[in-house]
Amino acid sequence: MIELISAERCIGCDLCIRVCPTDVFDAAAGGGVPVIARQDDCQTCFMCESRCPVDAMYVAPLRTPAPADSVHRDLDRLAADGTLGSYRARLGWGHGRRPPRTSEQLYAIAGLTGPER
């Protein structure tokens, strides 16, 4: 489920409103951070997060909303440990990145240099 949009990071570009396939977001009245208007329509597909140009969004891996005290609602932690934006980076999207074209690039982008022990 989409859980969080970082107001600090969001630049109000409204891209997430366009690309969310299930129409979860509404534009904020007067611009700014989009509103998660229909969370129950979220299908946990990570598409919005993968397109947000400033890594402001967090989709929790669960199909049901996370409780308020969940780690999946702790924006500071998710920003600090690099979780925000991690899927976009994995796909090779974002400034200075490219989707992998060789196995070396693929493993490097996944943070692997050799076999996983």
Added chain:
Amino acid sequence: MTPRERDPLRVTTDVLVVGGGPAATWAALAARAAGAEVLLVDKGYCGTSGVTASAGTTHWLVPPKHRAAAAAERDRRGAGLTDPAYLDRTMDQSWRRYQPVAAAIGYPATGYFRDVLGERHLVQGPVYMKEMRRRVRRAGARILDHAPALGLLRDGDGQVRGARGVLRQEDRAWSATAGGVVLATGGCAFRSGALGSHVNTGDGLLMAAEVGAALSGMEFSNYYGLSPAGAAMEKNLYFRTATYTDADGAVVAEDPDEIGAMVTGRVALMRARLAGPLYAVLDRTTPAHRADLRAQTANAFLVFDRLGIDPFRQRFEVDFVLEGTIRGSGGVRTLDPSGWTGVPGLWAAGDTASREPLVGASSGAGAPNSSWTVASGSLAGSAAARHALASATWPAPAAGTGTAGVSAGRTRGRRPWRDVVDTVQAVMLPMAPNAFRSAGTLAAGLRRLDATWRELRELPAGTGRQQVEAREAAAMLAAARWVQHSALARTESRGLHRRLDHPGTDSAQRGHVLVHGVDHPVVQRIPAIRKDPVR
């Protein structure tokens, strides 16, 4: 009517493609290549919407010299219901069309993936569908996002001549007149929560049936995918390396989903899950495999990492999620590999079409389905273009169809079609009665669904987004009724369709169950194409 509804967006085009997944984008590209003007309308956003964009799929890529053997193997797994012409065209088209795209934007499969899949390029789902959108636009097709179709339009001769729908983010209606229409709205998973399937409510099935197309193989629609519990990530490949245990840690099965079990459902695991919680650990892996899985299944490991699970060492709870016709094979009956529905002007592509000609009674999971999106999309797009361009002008559509659940009355309070969806899900989602069927539960389910259909006919549907939700509820309900009718009619077990009261396979029933009609579905049996099944 709101003011915006009185002033719809009107478009005229040669070919209208309804949908925005792989089947739809391949159809749009082929129709443009044939010289047609193309409008593509997607319920969501073309590029992120549908199952492929979020799941990422492997395709069925068979070198020419291995195709005869591959076709025979498919028919064996599909219990004698496949059609050689469809198998040939699908292997040929996906080999020639998909591979160059994968080679242009993907990476070579390595290690575990090369061992399982052979030499090929792989592309992550979001990257593939972003590229398909780019190609469709570059080819000069027009795209309308967030523009779900609600119903088809016909001319006085009964030819399909377009569709109408809603621009849901603008609360405005749209109406498109076209020379030919390709329905590529995906399958139906009854809003089970399966990855990327929220848009897949079977709208194309209902629209096609409303203009007289038949459904086929709807009994093969009870595929349950396996996901980490509570998540939506039913990826098959890594589960092949798992050991499964019950609550006490006793081993339930090791590697149960080699291809055989995967295509007809993991019966041993489903029974274990019905008895209690089920756990998996991906411990049948070497260190090199682990790196391969992590690197090449980005979305699955995103979920494990966020759940804080090390799936190679820690047992994690897993659960089954219904994938309906998506990884099943039922859908609109087509008369040739271009997906012609038999209704003039109307083609069905991808999961909207029945995939029985490819996979028979088994699941289309694991490659044939994706290759079919490429083949059926491309062939349908060119056929619709030829059809549209053959007549210089065509009569304006006279009549709209698609009335179930869309009367224009206002709604007050709780939206009544939410109750419709609840009923559909109560009947269709539980695994015990649907993976293991019997006449009694099927008939009881059907009675509930029939009663709900009569109520739905009376419900006011509101406007804009509400109309869309109402039509989605109607489509899921219609699909559910076709499933129950078909499953009742097939009094044997074959592939995905398991009847507790008819456990054996009956050679006299080697054929297709068709259903016609929306208000009063009628079942028809026809023989299989192949005189002798492959053994």
